[in-house]
Amino acid sequence: MSTDTTDSTLAQLGWKAFFSDQLSAEQRLECQPVRVLSVHRGRVTVLGEGFEDSIASTLPTPGGPEDRPTVGDWLLIDRATRSLVRILDRTSLFKRPAPGDDRRVQLIAANVDTLFIVTSCNEDFNVARIERYLVLAREVGARPVVVLTKADLTATPERFVAEARALQAGLHVEVLDGRDPAQAARLAGYCGLGETVALVGSSGVGKSTLVNTLRGSDSIATQAVRADDGKGRHTTTVREMHRLGGGVNGGGWLVDTPGMRELQMADVATGVTEVFDDVTAVALECRFTNCSHLDAPGCAIGAAIAEGTLDPARVQRWRKLAREDGENSGPPGLRRSRKQGGKRR
Numbered sequence: 001m002s003t004d005t006t007d008s009t010l011a012q013l014g015w016k017a018f019f020s021d022q023l024s025a026e027q028r029l030e031c032q033p034v035r036v037l038s039v040h041r042g043r044v045t046v047l048g049e050g051f052e053d054s055i056a057s058t059l060p061t062p063g064g065p066e067d068r069p070t071v072g073d074w075l076l077i078d079r080a081t082r083s084l085v086r087i088l089d090r091t092s093l094f095k096r097p098a099p100g101d102d103r104r105v106q107l108i109a110a111n112v113d114t115l116f117i118v119t120s121c122n123e124d125f126n127v128a129r130i131e132r133y134l135v136l137a138r139e140v141g142a143r144p145v146v147v148l149t150k151a152d153l154t155a156t157p158e159r160f161v162a163e164a165r166a167l168q169a170g171l172h173v174e175v176l177d178g179r180d181p182a183q184a185a186r187l188a189g190y191c192g193l194g195e196t197v198a199l200v201g202s203s204g205v206g207k208s209t210l211v212n213t214l215r216g217s218d219s220i221a222t223q224a225v226r227a228d229d230g231k232g233r234h235t236t237t238v239r240e241m242h243r244l245g246g247g248v249n250g251g252g253w254l255v256d257t258p259g260m261r262e263l264q265m266a267d268v269a270t271g272v273t274e275v276f277d278d279v280t281a282v283a284l285e286c287r288f289t290n291c292s293h294l295d296a297p298g299c300a301i302g303a304a305i306a307e308g309t310l311d312p313a314r315v316q317r318w319r320k321l322a323r324e325d326g327e328n329s330g331p332p333g334l335r336r337s338r339k340q341g342g343k344r345r
């Protein structure tokens with residue numbers, strides 16, 4: 001579409017050639033693209049050129065489990081009836097096995113460019129959890145940025161930064177007091193015009209606070225963490241896209257998400273291989289086929305741990321994720337029940 005770059009509204013919303021190329025000549029005439037800002041029971045709030053409304057989210061011909069609109073999706077709606085015609089193919093889709101249900105998949109967000117992996121400089125900080133999110137980012141092809149909040153609550157923020165940086169060469173790590181606009185402004189570069197950033201992480205780490213600070217507003221509810229254990233109160237309950245103002249604020253979109261209790265992994269073999277490329281490279285050298293790399297004498301992983309070139313804790317985290325992926329992946333009917341397959345995190 002020739003209007004792609006000149007049409008500021010659609011461009012601001014993240015409209016790209018990738019999406020416009022999917023429209024047939026007929027759809028160009030009869031349909032209008034809109035982006036999903038939030039999802040409610042059976043309905044979606046959408047924004048398009050001169051159009052913001054809540055529409056029914058039922059597809060004319062529903063298909064597989066990913067065939068339903070999620071936050072960040074681009075939809076085609078009929079100009080005349082304003083009904084949903086189709087979901088455009090996504091540049092990326094974040095999903096996870098729905099907690100407590102082996103058959104369903106929860107769609108977290110679509111068409112995300114960058115993932116803010118938010119954790120705080122306190123008890124929440126956990127390299128295994130960050131690795132899980134890194135795997136997810138790899139799998140869908142979004143740029144990961146580790147955002148360490150509550151830097152003001154620790155005397156040694158650099159310790160957290162160093163631990164996070166060690167997880168992946170060249171990983172972007174930002175550390176800040178998420179309530180401070182001047183510090184939060186360092187994140188604006190990741191969310192330029194039309195770009196979409198999703199914030200994920202545990203409850204109480206300050207995802208909504210960051211969105212508020214970046215927008216210069218306090219419209220999203222936030223809540224103090226529990227005094228006894230420092231855990232969040234699951235304040236945010238819906239996934240929602242929020243627009244950033246222009247100028248120093250970038251002009252992009254932030255998807256705020258509810259804090260996750262657990263992040264199970266399924267269909268992420270590629271992501272695991274890439275995030276743990278140091279471990280998988282050694283595993284490939286192991287001369288035993290079907291080696292569990294646990295304690296077989298002569299195993300390459302065991303040798304690398306003994307030599308000090310591989311961190312045993314990291315190998316253990318790799319093994320856990322790889323096993324979990326194996327258990328949760330494949331056709332739903334063949335999945336092992338997670339209740340039997342392993343303990344919940």
Ligand SMILES: Nc1nc2c(ncn2[C@@H]2O[C@H](COP(=O)(O)OP(=O)(O)OP(=O)(O)O)[C@@H](O)[C@H]2O)c(=O)[nH]1
Binds near residue numbers: 234
């Ligand atoms: N000291 C300090 N407090 C912060 C910081 N960021 C957030 N907080 C506080 O942490 C508490 C939780 O923040 P929220 O923004 O509600 O956390 P959330 O990640 O959105 O939590 P859920 O919506 O439950 O997933 C609030 O009281 C915030 O004011 C920070 O950088 N420093």
Ligand SMILES: [Mg+2]
Binds near residue numbers: 259
């Ligand atoms: Mg929140």
Ligand SMILES: [Zn+2]
Binds near residue numbers: 286287291300301302
């Ligand atoms: Zn081995």
